[in-house]
Amino acid sequence: MSGIDYDESDVRIRPGKGSRPRTKTRPRHADAHAAMVVTVDRGRWGCVLDGDPLQPVTAMRARELGRTPIVVGDDVDIVGDLSGRPDALARIVRRGERRTVLRRTADDTDPSERVVVANADQLLIVVALADPPPRTGFVERALIAAYAGGLKPILCLTKSDLAPAEPFAAQFADLDITIATAGREDPIEVVEPLVAGLLTVLLGHSGVGKSTLVNRLVPDAARATGTVSGVGKGKHTSSQSVALPLHGGGWVIDTPGVRSFGLAHIETDDVLLAFSDLAEVIAECPRGCGHMGSPADPECALDTLTGPAAGRVAAARRLLGVLKEAESTHS
Structure with a gap:
């Protein structure tokens, strides 16, 4: 035996991989460049620097962002190779605060909402007057999503050579929306001033002529167009959302044709707060008021409005009826 005394301090332990101290400190990326997301495809995001379509960059999501969702229209900060070469890959290190969101759920029973587009100024709801026949319910649901997300809605009617526009448009006259x-x-000059200088997202069922409209607004877009099937349902011609630059300034975002538009994520007041005149009045409603009027809500302050305002109340309540029907399905 050795005469040397040992204690625990003499035991040497090889540090393992999990013994290294972790830190929550993340790089500040002060040299990051501002960009806008214009495409999303299998874990890669197409971005344009400073909103300039002539500076496209492909990027991946940085590890520190985790699973932070990033969609077309998002403002992001990117670092790395910004050359735009085919083999170049930058990193998205920050996502900016969203000014507006277009959200939907798969159906009214699905609690998981999905952000379709971020930061759009307005929603162009594209509806065919025939082939396939127009669906009032879809327009109402799209209007609700626009109001709740902070987007200005515009109703755009296509295939006017097959049916007159007035009967369908009249159903939304009291909402005071642009049609x-x-x-x-029809001359495309009718739509061009409505989208110039703004970020506009197009939404519609498959086969309504949405991609045809995009090709007229952006002649070099070459978006695929399809036909309508024998059962009145269109074929999907856009497989993913993409932002396309307008020659006069602004962007249009073409989205895939939707088959359903769930509203499980939207609350009643989200809709009425979009109407500035009605938003002031509902402040006088009792707590828990559903704003549907008598007999369901006998003390609703909206019942005090008369004249043209009463027409807007009736139109808004029609949208609330659609939302309440969706809520009952969800419950």
Whole structure:
């Protein structure tokens, strides 16, 4: 035996991989460049620097962002190789605060909402007047999503050579929304001033002529167009959302044709707060008021409005009825 005394301090332990101290400190990326997301495809995001379509960059999501969702229209900060070469890959290190969001759920029973587009100024709801026949319910749901997300809604009617626009458009007259007719025979100049200088997202069922409209607004877009099937349902011609620059300034975002538009994520007041005149009045409603009027809500302050305002109340309540029906399905 050795005469040397040992204690625990003499035991040497090789540090393992999990013994290294972790830190929550993340790089500040002060040299990051501002960009806008214009495409999303399998873990890669197409971005344009400073909103300039002539400076496209492909980027991946930085590890520190985790699973932070990033969609077309998002403002992001990127670092790395910003050359735009085919083999170059930058990193998205920050996502900016969203000014507006277009959200939907798969259906009214699905609690998981999905952000379709971020930061759009307005929503162009594209509806065919025939082939396939127009669906009032879809327009109402799209209007609700626009109001709740902070987007200005515009109703755009296509295929006017097959049916007149007035009967369908009249159903939304009291909502005081812009309605444009953009069939093949109608001048595109009707729509161009509405989208110039703004970020506009187009939404519609498959086969309503949405991609045709995009090709007229952006002639070099070459978006695929399809036909309508024998059962009145269109074929999907856009497989993913993409932002396209307008020659006069601004962007249009073409989205895939939707089959359903769930509203499980939207509350009643989200809709009425979009109407500035009605938003002031509902402040006088009792707590828990559903704003549907008698007999369901006998003390609703909206019942005090008369004249043209009463027409807007009736139109808004029609939208609330759609939302309440969705809520009952969800519950």
